Amino acid sequence: MSKKRNNKHYLITGGLGFIGSAISNLLLERGARVTIFDNLSRGKKKRVKFKHSRLKIINGDIRNISHVRKSLKSINAVVHLAYINGTKYFYNKPTEILDVAVKGITNVIDGCIENKIKELYLASSSEVYQTPSKIPTDENESLKIPDVFNPRYSYGGGKILTEIMGLNFGKKYFKKLIIFRPHNVYGPDMGNEHVIPEFINRIKKIKNKNFKIQGTGNETRSFIYIDDFLNAFNLLLKKGKHLNIYNIGTSEKVSIKELAKLISNISKKKISIQRAPLKEGGTKKRLPNIRKIKQIGFIQKIKLKEGLKKTFESY
Numbered sequence: 001m002s003k004k005r006n007n008k009h010y011l012i013t014g015g016l017g018f019i020g021s022a023i024s025n026l027l028l029e030r031g032a033r034v035t036i037f038d039n040l041s042r043g044k045k046k047r048v049k050f051k052h053s054r055l056k057i058i059n060g061d062i063r064n065i066s067h068v069r070k071s072l073k074s075i076n077a078v079v080h081l082a083y084i085n086g087t088k089y090f091y092n093k094p095t096e097i098l099d100v101a102v103k104g105i106t107n108v109i110d111g112c113i114e115n116k117i118k119e120l121y122l123a124s125s126s127e128v129y130q131t132p133s134k135i136p137t138d139e140n141e142s143l144k145i146p147d148v149f150n151p152r153y154s155y156g157g158g159k160i161l162t163e164i165m166g167l168n169f170g171k172k173y174f175k176k177l178i179i180f181r182p183h184n185v186y187g188p189d190m191g192n193e194h195v196i197p198e199f200i201n202r203i204k205k206i207k208n209k210n211f212k213i214q215g216t217g218n219e220t221r222s223f224i225y226i227d228d229f230l231n232a233f234n235l236l237l238k239k240g241k242h243l244n245i246y247n248i249g250t251s252e253k254v255s256i257k258e259l260a261k262l263i264s265n266i267s268k269k270k271i272s273i274q275r276a277p278l279k280e281g282g283t284k285k286r287l288p289n290i291r292k293i294k295q296i297g298f299i300q301k302i303k304l305k306e307g308l309k310k311t312f313e314s315y
């Protein structure tokens with residue numbers, strides 16, 4: 001990563017979360033001013049390492065326009081990450097997910113327009129592809145809500161709305177509006193509501209060998225270590241193009257069964273995999289086509305095995 005100084009003032013919504021805190025730390029390191037906006041529902045202040053004169057933390061709710069307005073004074077660029085994550089919440093908190101998604105993107109866009117902020121980065125997700133028609137999946141894939149009655153799609157549906165709001169308002173009001181679709185970012189202190197920490201926590205405590213997983217275990221995903229994600233995001237700050245969408249992930253495909261085995265090897269605990277039905281709406285295969293982010297310089301540096309070791313040690 002080049003160390004050129006960044007003199008802008010960024011607002012990072014959801015900036016105390018797993019990804020937001022890493023982006024905030026990166027920007028501070030590069031010389032930028034950072035205002036973090038987070039309601040601390042999942043965020044943690046200790047994730048932001050710099051007790052810095054250039055850092056300000058605002059405790060506010062993205063659904064409240066007056067909170068958002070106050071945080072936007074003197075801001076040059078916004079990174080919008082505030083959202084409710086974690087697959088279990090897709091099923092049991094769909095109204096909250098949609099509330100944060102819809103009011104969040106509306107307030108961020110309105111606030112930027114009022115304050116003449118022309119640079120906006122929006123976090124979408126691989127969930128917008130659901131079951132993609134092509135593997136690897138490029139950014140031109142159709143976005144889907146396969147069943148409006150299944151609450152699972154509250155998450156992906158909110159991200160699809162974020163994208164079309166972003167692109168249409170972006171055309172009219174912004175100079176640099178970029179959408180990125182992360183594919184399973186992982187690393188130390190990532191919370192507990194993702195497959196990797198869930199497997200780590202369960203394997204660490206396992207008494208008999210039986211290890212239950214959803215699906216056959218042959219379902220595949222790819223994961224990107226947080227440092228690699230940051231490299232990719234930094235490339236978007238420097239070289240990302242207005243009104244473009246970028247997959248951020250790796251081409252390192254792994255089955256859920258292999259993932260469990262890798263973690264059991266690291267923890268030196270033997271497991272015997274027991275299958276359970278895949279949750280309704282769960283997807284069998286997902287793998288991003290990362291040609292576009294590679295074209296602006298992205299290279300994966302941390303392989304899954306190495307990243308899992310570093311993550312395991314933190315749990």
Ligand SMILES: NC(=O)c1ccc[n+]([C@@H]2O[C@H](COP(=O)([O-])OP(=O)(O)OC[C@H]3O[C@@H](n4cnc5c(N)ncnc54)[C@H](O)[C@@H]3O)[C@@H](O)[C@H]2O)c1
Pocket residue numbers: 013014015016017018019020037038039040041042043044060061062063080081082083084085100123124125126181182183184185186190191
């Ligand atoms: N981690 C991944 O693999 C992944 C994959 C795809 C997309 N994303 C997207 O990237 C973004 C960041 O994800 P993350 O993994 O850091 O999640 P996270 O849950 O760690 O961070 C989200 C942050 O948003 C804050 N937040 C939630 N509701 C809020 C509200 N109403 N007002 C203000 N703040 C609120 C939380 O306190 C938290 O700090 C999210 O938009 C997520 O959907 C992440």
